[in-house]
Amino acid sequence: MTAADALPDFEDVLAAAERVRGVARETPILTHEALDALAGGSLFIKAECLQVTGSFKIRGAMNRLSQIPAAQRAAGVVAFSSGNHAQGVARAARLLGMPAVIVMPSDAPRIKVAGVEADGGVVHFYDRETESREEIATRIAEDRGAVVVPSFDDKDIVAGQGTAGLEFAHQMEAFGEPLDHLICCAGGGGLITGVAIAMAELSPQTSIWTAEPEGHDDWAQSLAAGELRSNLPGTRSICDAILTPMPGQITFALGKRLLSGGLVVSDDEVREAMRLAFRYLKVVAEPGGAAALAAAVQGLPSEMHGQRVGVLITGGNVDADMFSTVLRG
Amino acid sequence: MTAADALPDFEDVLAAAERVRGVARETPILTHEALDALAGGSLFIKAECLQVTGSFKIRGAMNRLSQIPAAQRAAGVVAFSSGNHAQGVARAARLLGMPAVIVMPSDAPRIKVAGVEADGGVVHFYDRETESREEIATRIAEDRGAVVVPSFDDKDIVAGQGTAGLEFAHQMEAFGEPLDHLICCAGGGGLITGVAIAMAELSPQTSIWTAEPEGHDDWAQSLAAGELRSNLPGTRSICDAILTPMPGQITFALGKRLLSGGLVVSDDEVREAMRLAFRYLKVVAEPGGAAALAAAVQGLPSEMHGQRVGVLITGGNVDADMFSTVLRG
Numbered sequence: 001m002t003a004a005d006a007l008p009d010f011e012d013v014l015a016a017a018e019r020v021r022g023v024a025r026e027t028p029i030l031t032h033e034a035l036d037a038l039a040g041g042s043l044f045i046k047a048e049c050l051q052v053t054g055s056f057k058i059r060g061a062m063n064r065l066s067q068i069p070a071a072q073r074a075a076g077v078v079a080f081s082s083g084n085h086a087q088g089v090a091r092a093a094r095l096l097g098m099p100a101v102i103v104m105p106s107d108a109p110r111i112k113v114a115g116v117e118a119d120g121g122v123v124h125f126y127d128r129e130t131e132s133r134e135e136i137a138t139r140i141a142e143d144r145g146a147v148v149v150p151s152f153d154d155k156d157i158v159a160g161q162g163t164a165g166l167e168f169a170h171q172m173e174a175f176g177e178p179l180d181h182l183i184c185c186a187g188g189g190g191l192i193t194g195v196a197i198a199m200a201e202l203s204p205q206t207s208i209w210t211a212e213p214e215g216h217d218d219w220a221q222s223l224a225a226g227e228l229r230s231n232l233p234g235t236r237s238i239c240d241a242i243l244t245p246m247p248g249q250i251t252f253a254l255g256k257r258l259l260s261g262g263l264v265v266s267d268d269e270v271r272e273a274m275r276l277a278f279r280y281l282k283v284v285a286e287p288g289g290a291a292a293l294a295a296a297v298q299g300l301p302s303e304m305h306g307q308r309v310g311v312l313i314t315g316g317n318v319d320a321d322m323f324s325t326v327l328r329g
Numbered sequence: 330m331t332a333a334d335a336l337p338d339f340e341d342v343l344a345a346a347e348r349v350r351g352v353a354r355e356t357p358i359l360t361h362e363a364l365d366a367l368a369g370g371s372l373f374i375k376a377e378c379l380q381v382t383g384s385f386k387i388r389g390a391m392n393r394l395s396q397i398p399a400a401q402r403a404a405g406v407v408a409f410s411s412g413n414h415a416q417g418v419a420r421a422a423r424l425l426g427m428p429a430v431i432v433m434p435s436d437a438p439r440i441k442v443a444g445v446e447a448d449g450g451v452v453h454f455y456d457r458e459t460e461s462r463e464e465i466a467t468r469i470a471e472d473r474g475a476v477v478v479p480s481f482d483d484k485d486i487v488a489g490q491g492t493a494g495l496e497f498a499h500q501m502e503a504f505g506e507p508l509d510h511l512i513c514c515a516g517g518g519g520l521i522t523g524v525a526i527a528m529a530e531l532s533p534q535t536s537i538w539t540a541e542p543e544g545h546d547d548w549a550q551s552l553a554a555g556e557l558r559s560n561l562p563g564t565r566s567i568c569d570a571i572l573t574p575m576p577g578q579i580t581f582a583l584g585k586r587l588l589s590g591g592l593v594v595s596d597d598e599v600r601e602a603m604r605l606a607f608r609y610l611k612v613v614a615e616p617g618g619a620a621a622l623a624a625a626v627q628g629l630p631s632e633m634h635g636q637r638v639g640v641l642i643t644g645g646n647v648d649a650d651m652f653s654t655v656l657r658g
Contacts, residue, residue, distance in 0.1 A: 050611055
């Protein structure tokens, strides 16, 4: 699975950019001096929460689904996701005329379920505690002859997410100098490793760091150990989008080579980052989507101090009730 | 005051674009099918709430202040504003090394006062009911030898705001066809008339419409009458940014020629537009900033039905308490 030809490279990211053109939008880079002051460095914040479907996930989904051969499209696709990959797959499937079934936890944010349904995706709920979403998805796919679309551990998904990194590197040209560092949240790691592939080619001086919630720092642990480590079961976090048990095979093979280390944030720091994004950037960040900003504004690690640091806000699919509770902090 | 040479033209907007370059950012055009379905047309939404200082006002302020001769800069500037022009002037003044005093109502949103102070502006509060902000500003300016920076009825302010229209017209090239209509909120009308100047040159088929709160529809009334009409005193609205008593002399001279008519929205429709911007666009819109979106999503007027309609979300400076109350709707 980690054979070199199973790993995406820069050419794959460039090819993905052609496939997502006109579907994903170029999201802006935002800056604010108040956030720089908190961080102790210059932050360049790419707002992927403004992406179509409210997160970066449309990039990987479109890259993956558009490569399914015509003969297989009528049977459709199946995906499992807490909600952002779900919406990306549902949108890509609709654009390509394919049916989509999405296996989602019964406690998924309502806004994410509604997003899937608005694109014609059929939602199949499961219980996080007692059921295996992989088994359910596999069974549905076998029944229908459908393709299972993994959420991160897939060459085409990683390459598609990497188009966000292509954009980021090109957009930094308008700011004069490239990034010294880049912080990106990591669940399975499809986005951060795709971005890292692009940056390694276009901005090789940029070191790349994961951001994860406390108790879900499998990337930080795995990178430090040099081998796969998984989270202890049972830890909770508000960061629903990035609660995967461990890095993927493909993503960790890339991550070992391309990532510098992992940062960890508390749920309270995530809530504060959501408030700061509201106040200073005027964007809606969901909890998982705000993890990298949280890692930056809690004070950058000493090796990043005073430097140019890229931050990805990866999603904005948060229910109004939760957001207003966070704002009232 | 309305002599032809006092009115800004397209050349003035082009010159302004040079002066705001590197200070104002290009804000994105966002789209969402759910909003199109509500509106009954294709909406292209320019998110000026993502602008530096949280509103479009930096455009006009930078254009105006950067033309103050060097010898006059030490004495600084004075402005009066409910908050967005205030922040634009404070930021432009700081960038140009000038002191700024801003006369603000004592009930201005806290986030707007904080924004001015963060840029080193000195805030002078007044009581909306009993004091005249024009008199206070004039007195302060005379005491200091400072320049009063009007918030809308000024050739350079209008030309500066018009740079948003330049961008909008150019950005629409990526969407294939130009706008049929454009809706923009109007207080004094500096933004909409500046935008209209740019569109008249670059997108002459686009008709331009004001959006205003009920009871503050001085633009709609004035355009219908062909002469200046003012609001009845005492009407309240949550749209703090756009509650001016009547159009300006310069802006109405432009508006009579360039605008097609006025749309009116209720505060409840504005609140709903704020919720929709949160849910579908992931941006924070302040009440006045959401007025044009409100006019669109309540259902486009029949002459716009099924057409391509531009919408400006003009600001995002809203206090967290108010925003969370609106979200809980």
